[in-house]
C-alpha cells in the first residue's frame with residue numbers, strides 16, 4: 319500500500335538537458351510497456367491558426383511544438399502545453415503517440431528503466447513544397463544504429479518524376495487518422511515549421 323502510494327506520487331519522468339536535443343524527458347522509475355504516461359497538452363487551434371503563429375518563424379527553425387490531431391485540429395504545445403512537449407524524437411523509440419477521441423497520449427511501447435530517455439517517432443509528414451534542405455532542418459540525432467537520419471516520414475524524399483516513379487504526391491499529409499502514424503506536426507506543413515517539438519532555447 320505504502321509503496322503504491324508513494325509511487326503514485328513520483329512522476330513518471332522529469333525534464334532535463336538531453337544529449338539528443340535541448341531538453342528531454344527521463345524516466346524516474348520503471349515504466350511498464352503499455353503505460354499511458356502523459357497527455358500531450360496545449361492550445362487546440364486550427365491549421366490556419368497554427369500556420370499563422372509560426373509562419374513568421376525562420377524557415378530553418380524547427381523549434382515548435384505542434385502536434386496534428388486531425389484535419390481540423392492542431393495542438394500547440396508552446397501555448398498552455400505540458401512536459402509532454404519535451405519528449406524527443408527517436409528512430410528507435412520506447413514510446414508512441416496514440417490519438418484517442420481527439421486527444422493525444424504518449425504511451426510506453428516497451429518497459430522503460432529509470433534514467434532512460436523517453437522518445438517516440440515524430441514521423442513528421444512531408445509536403446510537396448518542402449524546401450530542398452528539409453531533411454537537414456529536421457535531421458535526427460538520436461544516435462541509434464538504425465537512425466534514419468531524419469524526423470520526417472517517409473524517410474526518403476519522394477524523387478522527382480525523372481528519377482523515380484512519377485508519383486511523388488504520396489506525402490500528402492493526410493490527417494492523422496491512423497492514430498499512431500502521422501502524429502506530430504506535419505500535416506499541413508506548407509513550410510517546414512509545423513514541426514517537432516524540439517525545445518526552444
Ligand SMILES: [Zn+2]
Nearest residue numbers: 409458460465
Ligand atoms: Zn534517428
